[in-house]
Amino acid sequence: MKRRKFIRNTSAAGLGISLIGTYACKEAKKEKEMAADETKSAAISKPFFELSLAQWSIHKMIREEGVDPYTFAEKAKNWGFTGLEYVSQLYNPELSDADYSEEAMAAFIDKSNAEAKKHGMKNVLIMIDGQGNLAVSDEKERNETVEKHKKWVDAAAAMGCHAIRVNLNGSSNPEEWKANSVDGLTKLATYAKEKNINVLVENHGGLSSNGELHAAVMKMVNMDNCGTLPDFGNFCIARKSGSWDCETQYDKYKGVKELMPYAKAVSAKSHDFDAAGNETEIDYVKMLQMVKDTGYTGFIGVEYEGSKLDEEAGIKATKELLLKAAKKVV
Template structure:
């Protein structure tokens, strides 16, 4: 499923969230890019989860406005986050020019690590796209796709991440998809296990957005370093003419099915009402599902809307998570 298309507007919103600063692995003196707003005592209560930022929330800034992808750590810190979720595709321009050579990958790793350390941020995971179909029924092509992901497993390990997120696409028949997915994931998770890297699958279109089917794949793989990255909003199994979805899977049912295998969680957002609530997903209901599953790790903000700027959307999603977190 292709990522959403947005309109980016300028914004003057930037808050450094002191309540969340203690979660960073390497605490650094806060130096927000913009003026920090004062918060009342009730707003500094810590939620049951930690907050990370999915770099995809900045993809229009990077691809259309010329923002340096290596400014990710600096900006995420200024917006009040402590964890970083990288997106491989936002670095492909330079990496593909050098055919993903060892030198090019090392440069990506070294620069990302330096920026994370400089700003006291924690590298958590890398979202991988465009490296081949891990669920293709063609065994040779599937093996090639698995091997294409090796460099990202190695990069994640070198960056201190715990996870990479992959996609399961390729087969068009349910049983064939299940069998190919189990094989592709087993191969990749076997490579990643001695490196202490988790392989996770997001509900990201097609059969992967069917919570029961993806949960069944995890059950069949049955490896402790293979799991899910449940996303609040990515439960469209078949897209019509964008942005219409022809086949939605129940998102709350899907979250319940995927959370037992979760290694990370993504809070997707698109549109907000006048009270700051996301109109497509009930965040209180979603967070209750997450909490009831015993999850206490990072939840990643991933704004994909078009009604407000990316920066405003990131802040709105962050604030909504904190507000909703107090109600569960």
């Protein structure tokens, strides 16, 4: 081969290699930019909270259809949740018939932990019902109620939960109720602090659904492990005699705003939906904006209590509404 032809061929080959290298670099850069865009898009679409399921959402399945409460973790996993909010009364009569004995509680803990682990779920909290009145005026009864709740603090700790939810039932006199609530909560939270468990109060009827009084109690207790669990829909202070219809209703938006500064969990209540998938009585965007404005980034629990949709459909509708509303908050 002549020298001139050799140089020309060599130059062409070098140019080809150079062009291939340039193309490869551009493609790599393009792929990197696309991956970054996908990551950014995922971050934008991801809500500011985590999703948990309140077991009360399937109470009809358990009580009326005979569904095993220990399938809770499996169902929640299949419906796209990552956290579990247990309800103590849904394990009766198994627990109540045994008088919440050490053996019965241990079995509940072991079974629940095994199911949560099997399905890769996180135990978030336990909602406690039927264990007495923490805000009752009789000090002896109030102290007995505190003692009854201690076994649930122990259970929450053994299950890796961060909290138990309690009710502040008791006196109907606002000043008495506040004093009783502070006493009962302080005693229980003092015990729970040793176990690294939070004691949370939900607006759950009576004076606990008065956001201003409820927040005043939190301020008076003033303990790091005592807080609130604001529920979007439980703001009925008094019901009509002999009826479930509400007679005295507290402003739900005012209430959530008052309770959020002390919140360590949040409950997204739902009953019914319109054609666009919005809750008919609760503005979820407005609620979530208040939640986000406080800097809350923990679990929000879906709690469907409606009757028009079956429980599975209602749970899914509430979850979708939460995710849709989350994209509209700023």
